[in-house]
Amino acid sequence: MQQAIALPGGSARFCAEVEEISGQDVRRCYQCGKCTAGCPLAFTMDLAPNQVMRMVQLGMENEVLNSQAVWLCAYCLTCTVRCPRQISVGDVMDGLRILARQKGILGSGRGRRVALFNESFLASVKRLGRLYEFGAMLLYNLKSGRLFQNADVGLKMFLRGKLKLGTTRVKKIAEMRNIFKQRLPAVRQEREGVRR
Amino acid sequence: MKIAYFPGCCYETSAREYDVSTRAVCRHLGIELVEPPDWNCCGSTPAHSTDRLLALAMAARNLAQVEEMGLAEVTASCALCYQRLALTQAELAENGELLAEVNRLTGRPYRATVKVRPVLDIIAGLGEEEFRSRVVRPLNGFKIAAYYGCLLVRPSKTKVDDPENPQMMDRVLRLAGAETVDWTHKTECCGASLAISNEEVVVRMVARIIKAAALAGADCIATACAMCHFNLDIRQEKVSRLLGKKYSLPVFYFTQLLGLAMGLNPKEVCVHTHFVDARPLVKKII
Known part of the structure; x- marks a missing residue:
């Protein structure tokens, strides 16, 4: 039996927005968790990097843009060079910071x-x-x-x-x-x- | 060899030892460094976290000046400056529309012809024989943890060595007579960009690196990045407090160590201004 889970309206829009600004194909992420495993800042983040990726896919704009995680990412790019799906997770984070600023959100x-x-x-x-x-x-x-x-x-x-x-x-x-x-x-x- | 040299904003302050020792070693090796006449901040982390074109334009204004000087290559001592300039060069060289847009912002018509190389790459490229002939005071008895950090080895577009186990700095330090240790945290981020805003987080990151270097038996650390150097050097007191154990590993720029090996005097490479006193270790070979 096939079941489709309906996502909240606008979810595709946010994911597309992030893909546009970061130049990364976020939808390729299959949640292996390697980005989080190697992230030197994951210990202090409210959302782990792989959670951020999933939430972008699901269009959870408010949760992601208001997270501390996007700002705590130091752009060290350990995730980027290790991603088996060739996604630059660091550039996704950078794109999220840019988007947050454009929308006037500085987090907490x-x-x-x-x-x-x-x-x-x-x-x-x-x-x-x-x-x-x-x-x-x-x-x-x-x-x-x-x-x-x-x-x-x-x-x-x-x-x-x-x-x-x-x-x-x-x-x-x-x-x-x-x-x-x-x-x-x-x-x-x-x-x-x-x-x- | 004549090459443009981008000192970066911290060259007179937090990264003074890097600038002084880079200039001294290059002078000694016959590499002429020329500053672009009106260089500006590379943009650093805050610019690329805020606006992509802002970051590209700030770096491109510097690259354009190198082209105007008629030089083919530019080097930066600071690894963050290196990465910003190199990434901008890579992006502008492959995207004509972006280049035009950036040129409109800077008002300086750049043709994207400049090659960006870190100082480490230039010195490591000298060749073994040339290098050996320069070493007059081998670094005997130095056990060094070569620490590369992030910016020289990531991302793949701009890396100069392997992102997991780079060897470039180890090689030149060994040629200079030192022993380098195998260790676990060569390319682990030290968190320097968060040091002002979240020091308590950064102390924990630095602690892991210092602990790993000590565990591998190193008696000092060598860096090739201004951010790493300052961060690892100034925070060891706080690391000691956090870990309940005294750590005082001198942190050198690799250029300082090479300068010493090539016979420059310690003042010339500025080993007297570190936060963790490096002079007792240096006395071993003087």
């Missing part, structure tokens, strides 16, 4: 901290064309509301001459600003109202 907890760090990093690079480590760290502390975190690391760096207090700016900074201006409006800033 540990995942949210990663998203805020990314924002702080890019804010520094947008201003100077290069990363200013000290500035990005301070901005991140402000955004995440934990003013003195990493102060011990900063102090150690300072004592070894590894924290620069002055900034260096790219000469043709207008070229960099132009790249940011054209690409970052596509990313909607998170507003409390858009959070799900």
Whole structure:
């Protein structure tokens, strides 16, 4: 007897959206679990990488985009080089981060901290064309509301001459600003109202 | 040999030892490194996690400058910079439409002709004889865990060696007179990109790597990545606290070790600014 399980409406749409943005054929995944077995961050994720893959196939958009797992993925690509179905799971995760940002979702907890760090990093690079480590760290502390975190690391760096207090700016900074201006409006800033 | 050199944003700060030792070793080997005149951040993890074209354009603006300089190759010491530049090059070379779109963003017409190579690949490519003839102070008594991390060996489009058991760094260190150990965590991610946002997670990742290197009998670690180096070096106190056992394995850039073997003095390769004091080990051969 054949039975078809009806998926909630729109499930195919989300899977197609993820495949489009990541360039990966998510539907090829047959749940062997190798990505999760080798993932160095699986121990701290709320969803294991193979669960993320399955949930994308099933169109569980809210659950996936609001997970911490997509942000905790460090793009180390261990999963990608081991996948027996030649899916770059790391690029699926990257695509999910991009989608989440486009929809104004920054996740919560540990995942949210990663998203805020990314924002702080890019804010520094947008201003100077290069990363200013000290500035990005301070901005991140402000955004995440934990003013003195990493102060011990900063102090150690300072004592070894590894924290620069002055900034260096790219000469043709207008070229960099132009790249940011054209690409970052596509990313909607998170507003409390858009959070799900 | 003249080659463009991309120092990366951390070259004066957290990755200073890598920049200093790379320049010193290359100078010693007669490899001329030239910086692109107005290089910018490669985009790093935050750019590709945010927008694909943003990431490609940031890397491409640097590659375009290498082409404008009339050079065929660019090298980066930082492995993250290497991976971003190399992945961008690979994608733009195979997709003309994407290249046109990226050129429109950067305003610099790039033709996707530049070859991107990590410093490790360039030095390892020197040839055994040439290499041996340069070693005047063999690294006798060094037992090294060569740690490759992620970025040089993954993904397959840009890897310079095997993703599970790479040998390139082991080979050059052995040619320099050191012993390298077989161990389990050569290419395990150290989590550096999460270090600012989630340090407690990263300490656990670093702990596994340090423990594995010590278990294999190594007395130090060699890296080829700025992110790995900083992360493994600065977090050993916290690792010791977590594991309830004191760990203090000096962490070197492979370029520092090669520089020492080639007769450069320790200051020239900057071994005095590590968080885990590397000087007692270095004294063995000086």
